[in-house]
Amino acid sequence: MPHPHTIIGKPARRVDALGKVTGTAKFAEDYSVAHQLFGKVLRATQPHARILRIDTLKAAQLDGVEAVLTADDIPGEKAFGIVIKNQAILALDRVRYLGDGVALVAARTKEIAERASALIEVEYDPLSVVSDPEEALKPDAPKIHGDDNTFVHHKVRKGDITKGFAEADFIIERRFKTQFVEHSYIEPEAVLAEPLEHGGVRITGSVQNLFSSRRSVAAALTLDLNKVQIIQSTLGGSFGGKDEVMTSMCCRAALLAMRTGKPVKMVNTREESFLESYKRHPYVMEYRWGGKNDGSITAMEIRCIADGGAYASMSPFVTWRSAVQATGPYYCENVKTDVYAVYTNNNYTGAMRGFGSPQVNFAIESMMDELAERVGKDPLEIRLQNGFERGALTATGQRLNHTVSLKEVLTRAAHEIGFQEKWSRYRNAPDGAKKRGIGIACSYRGVSLGAEGADAAGAIVSVQTDGSVIVSAGITDMGQGAQTQMSQIAAEVLGISMDRVQFLNTNTSGVPDSGPTVASRGTIMGGSAAKNAAETVRVSLIAAASEMTGLPADTLDLREDYLVDASTGERLSTFSELAAECFRQGKPLYGFGWHKSPKTSWHDEEGRGEAYFTFVYGANIAEVEVDTETGKVDVIDFVSAHDVGKAINRNTVLGQFYGGAAMGLGYGLLEEFEIEDARPKQLNFDEYLLPTSMDVPRIHPIIVENEDAAGPYGAKSVGEPTNEIAAPAVVNAIFNATGKRVFELPANLERVLLGHALRRTSDRGAVLKDSANDAESCKTRRSRE
Amino acid sequence: MTRVTVKTTINHRKYELAPDPNQTLLDILREELGLTGTKRGCEIGQCGACTVLIDGRAANSCLVLAPQIDGKEILTVEGLASDGRLHPLQESFMDHDAVHCGFCTPGMLMSAKDLLDHAPHPSEEEIRVGISGNLCRCTGYVQIVDAIHDAAERLGKKERIEN
Numbered sequence: 029m030p031h032p033h034t035i036i037g038k039p040a041r042r043v044d045a046l047g048k049v050t051g052t053a054k055f056a057e058d059y060s061v062a063h064q065l066f067g068k069v070l071r072a073t074q075p076h077a078r079i080l081r082i083d084t085l086k087a088a089q090l091d092g093v094e095a096v097l098t099a100d101d102i103p104g105e106k107a108f109g110i111v112i113k114n115q116a117i118l119a120l121d122r123v124r125y126l127g128d129g130v131a132l133v134a135a136r137t138k139e140i141a142e143r144a145s146a147l148i149e150v151e152y153d154p155l156s157v158v159s160d161p162e163e164a165l166k167p168d169a170p171k172i173h174g175d176d177n178t179f180v181h182h183k184v185r186k187g188d189i190t191k192g193f194a195e196a197d198f199i200i201e202r203r204f205k206t207q208f209v210e211h212s213y214i215e216p217e218a219v220l221a222e223p224l225e226h227g228g229v230r231i232t233g234s235v236q237n238l239f240s241s242r243r244s245v246a247a248a249l250t251l252d253l254n255k256v257q258i259i260q261s262t263l264g265g266s267f268g269g270k271d272e273v274m275t276s277m278c279c280r281a282a283l284l285a286m287r288t289g290k291p292v293k294m295v296n297t298r299e300e301s302f303l304e305s306y307k308r309h310p311y312v313m314e315y316r317w318g319g320k321n322d323g324s325i326t327a328m329e330i331r332c333i334a335d336g337g338a339y340a341s342m343s344p345f346v347t348w349r350s351a352v353q354a355t356g357p358y359y360c361e362n363v364k365t366d367v368y369a370v371y372t373n374n375n376y377t378g379a380m381r382g383f384g385s386p387q388v389n390f391a392i393e394s395m396m397d398e399l400a401e402r403v404g405k406d407p408l409e410i411r412l413q414n415g416f417e418r419g420a421l422t423a424t425g426q427r428l429n430h431t432v433s434l435k436e437v438l439t440r441a442a443h444e445i446g447f448q449e450k451w452s453r454y455r456n457a458p459d460g461a462k463k464r465g466i467g468i469a470c471s472y473r474g475v476s477l478g479a480e481g482a483d484a485a486g487a488i489v490s491v492q493t494d495g496s497v498i499v500s501a502g503i504t505d506m507g508q509g510a511q512t513q514m515s516q517i518a519a520e521v522l523g524i525s526m527d528r529v530q531f532l533n534t535n536t537s538g539v540p541d542s543g544p545t546v547a548s549r550g551t552i553m554g555g556s557a558a559k560n561a562a563e564t565v566r567v568s569l570i571a572a573a574s575e576m577t578g579l580p581a582d583t584l585d586l587r588e589d590y591l592v593d594a595s596t597g598e599r600l601s602t603f604s605e606l607a608a609e610c611f612r613q614g615k616p617l618y619g620f621g622w623h624k625s626p627k628t629s630w631h632d633e634e635g636r637g638e639a640y641f642t643f644v645y646g647a648n649i650a651e652v653e654v655d656t657e658t659g660k661v662d663v664i665d666f667v668s669a670h671d672v673g674k675a676i677n678r679n680t681v682l683g684q685f686y687g688g689a690a691m692g693l694g695y696g697l698l699e700e701f702e703i704e705d706a707r708p709k710q711l712n713f714d715e716y717l718l719p720t721s722m723d724v725p726r727i728h729p730i731i732v733e734n735e736d737a738a739g740p741y742g743a744k745s746v747g748e749p750t751n752e753i754a755a756p757a758v759v760n761a762i763f764n765a766t767g768k769r770v771f772e773l774p775a776n777l778e779r780v781l782l783g784h785a786l787r788r789t790s791d792r793g794a795v796l797k798d799s800a801n802d803a804e805s806c807k808t809r810r811s812r813e
Numbered sequence: 814m815t816r817v818t819v820k821t822t823i824n825h826r827k828y829e830l831a832p833d834p835n836q837t838l839l840d841i842l843r844e845e846l847g848l849t850g851t852k853r854g855c856e857i858g859q860c861g862a863c864t865v866l867i868d869g870r871a872a873n874s875c876l877v878l879a880p881q882i883d884g885k886e887i888l889t890v891e892g893l894a895s896d897g898r899l900h901p902l903q904e905s906f907m908d909h910d911a912v913h914c915g916f917c918t919p920g921m922l923m924s925a926k927d928l929l930d931h932a933p934h935p936s937e938e939e940i941r942v943g944i945s946g947n948l949c950r951c952t953g954y955v956q957i958v959d960a961i962h963d964a965a966e967r968l969g970k971k972e973r974i975e976n
């Protein structure tokens with residue numbers, strides 16, 4: 029019985045907000061139990077070395093120490109990995125980066141654990157280090173695993189680039205570089221592992237992807253999956269970052285707990301978190317485009333090298349997304365894309381919000397502006413000319429059979445801020461100390477995992493006999509509001525108010541394996557599963573209602589906490605009475621919902637396929653003021669337009685718009701985790717700069733809604749797209765202001781002012797980092813004069 | 814280490830404690846008193862997750878040592894609601910969706926309370942300065958700024974009604 033939505037599309041308070049504003053919400057470190065021990069990891073002191081000897085005797089003898097363990101003490105699989113199992117829980121015979129764990133201590137207090145770990149003696153035989161991904165490709169580079177540092181090569185092939193370049197009037201060739209980025213969830217990693225009464229272990233902690241962490245713990249401890257229970261504590265941010273780093277923490281804490289028979293708590297300090305956790309991949313990107321004088325593109329040749337760091341982690345998936353999306357949402361008949369991931373002795377790199385798109389989007393959107401410049405068009409014009417429409421054939425040969433709203437988001441964003449007028453005014457402004465500029469960037473993004481992997485999720489909706497409701501799901505909440513959205517969907521289906529719904533934190537023993545909460549699949553997958561689950565319960569309720577009232581099922585409806593006669597609107601009973609009646613009749617009040625995504629496909633060798641079942645489209649515009657004397661860039665205005673399909677909760681969608689843009693601005697202007705000779709330079713927020721309230725401007729959000737058949741109520745995804753185009757919008761704005769293009773992120777003072785980065789040395793002062801595009805940026809400048 | 818005696822008031826309740834002199838207020842709150850609402854994010858005074866009020870002013874509790882709280886009045890997020898009623902800031906943070914993961918929230922609320930207690934009608938700029946020592950990775954600050962604005966209005970209204 030269709031009636032307008034009462035909850036979907038409305039701004040509902042978050043289901044977990046009250047605990048978070050009163051301080052009762054429990055984050056991982058807030059869990060403590062009697063007689064718990066404190067676990068501590070001894071980490072490598074060499075970025076690349078063979079381990080000759082580990083002596084734990086002195087540490088073990090210290091009063092208060094209950095266990096000291098090394099890799100030898102792991103009963104089962106000693107390494108884990110989602111694609112390639114080469115990440116050791118504790119170093120076996122070799123360390124590969126400074127974050128590697130070598131030994132573990134469990135002691136009665138934190139202080140004793142620290143003292144004990146300092147007493148462990150490790151003798152290393154240092155190996156040569158490789159810290160630069162391009163160096164790592166050379167034949168004589170030190171090898172990190174096996175005999176080839178290249179562990180991923182994805183390709184995309186379409187048409188014939190030789191022909192494409194031959195048809196071109198000109199060729200634009202540019203090289204771009206991006207940096208390591210720390211996820212910077214404000215909550216550091218923590219777990220509490222407790223031995224269970226009937227064998228096995230329960231882990232409560234800040235874990236993002238509970239099911240993959242559980243698999244690794246079970247394999248390490250040779251336990252069945254049902255003997256390993258992982259419960260997600262309220263997660264203080266993740267952004268893709270609490271996956272493998274948490275898997276190793278779970279494995280380590282569980283080992284200590286099983287060995288000592290006591291609960292073990294482990295918490296990373298911020299320094300440990302920076303040192304050990306994985307980062308966003310730095311990319312080196314070579315883009316070569318053939319263009320025509322009318323502004324069309326005849327060929328794209330793209331080569332990207334991703335620094336995978338010491339372990340494979342999610343690199344194969346992250347770089348695959350880069351390969352699929354490397355051309356941007358633009359028509360081009362002839363494409364050749366190669367994306368490689370290589371091992372180095374740096375922090376390993378993995379999933380981070382955006383997942384391989386922020387890097388290529390920086391390159392694509394910079395190229396697009398270079399193309400506009402070359403043919404004398406403005407940035408909006410060139411994008412509208414080349415941008416995809418419904419029915420377009422992507423670089424991977426996929427036909428876009430949904431509403432392709434690229435031009436809609438572009439024009440709405442441009443209209444909001446008066447883009448074209450400002451762009452030409454700023455471009456022609458006289459020189460001055462402060463110069464303004466405006467820049468635009470857009471993208472398309474495949475939703476969910478795509479051909480990366482099996483894509484299904486489950487949820488449970490259970491109505492209690494008093495009419496209150498419990499929702500639980502395998503999709504986890506990291507602060508993005510997944511719990512609230514799933515609760516809203518269940519409430520909408522059941523015609524009840526949100527305050528009846530209680531959401532349970534995910535527990536691996538209570539809900540089915542739903543894969544990882546990544547790739548902005550929370551809404552579309554978790555939401556669809558919750559909808560299916562609630563619909564199952566609804567059928568029971570309506571059947572019971574029909575029996576109770578004697579009215580046919582199809583005239584009955586659930587609305588605003590009542591059972592109603594849909595034809596008259598008359599209220600027949602309260603939802604609570606109906607729930608009790610259902611129980612009396614012995615009808616199930618429990619619904620399990622499962623959602624499996626539509627089919628996708630990928631041909632590795634041919635480099636093409638139906639990569640994703642649907643896509644989202646977005647456009648960002650940044651307006652900046654550049655201080656031409658210091659290189660400082662202030663973002664003074666920002667527009668973010670995204671097609672989200674349908675906003676299930678307007679507030680949480682806006683929250684993603686703002687938070688995503690802020691993170692994207694940090695990527696574009698501030699954040700850089702520097703590693704030199706495999707040694708990180710920043711280990712806390714004093715030197716690693718996050719955007720503060722003074723750095724993020726007011727953001728004008730434009731929510732575009734073209735409902736998509738693939739998602740619940742038409743919803744698609746929002747978390748990642750909002751994060752992936754802020755940086756290029758800013759860089760393009762800097763170009764508009766100064767006539768100088770930044771080819772390396774972040775566009776910090778020295779890159780904006782000098783065109784290259786400064787590097788700190790141990791003996792103070794700064795030295796220059798070579799920049800391949802210096803000559804290029806000079807050329808661009810000249811051509812504008 | 815010889816312990817020190819510290820008399821202090823925390824969330825309107827008097828305590829006599831005997832901490833190590835090098836223990837931080839953050840540790841005392843979390844480990845000794847079980848007040849885990851105050852969060853640990855960096856321990857070097859950079860993130861603001863540990864912000865509490867000391868004699869009404871916001872301070873990073875990770876930088877405050879035990880002897881420094883002797884004779885002081887401390888308010889943490891657990892003490893923000895009074896007589897079972899939420900503080901207007903708590904209400905407005907929920908209404909504006911200023912709470913995402915919530916890890917920065919306790920510290921944000923305390924910084925915001927300091928701000929509103931001393932500047933009841935802050936401009937947007939003043940609000941931004943007021944919370945500039947509190948890092949939030951989730952929200953982009955927009956909804957937090959709006960929530961503080963709104964709380965200021967609610968407090969103003971309350972005052973008018975009470976007078």
Ligand code: FES
Nearest residue numbers: 854856858861875
């Ligand atoms: S924990 Fe005190 S400022 Fe970060």
Ligand code: FES
Nearest residue numbers: 914917949950951
């Ligand atoms: S809400 Fe997550 S850090 Fe602020």
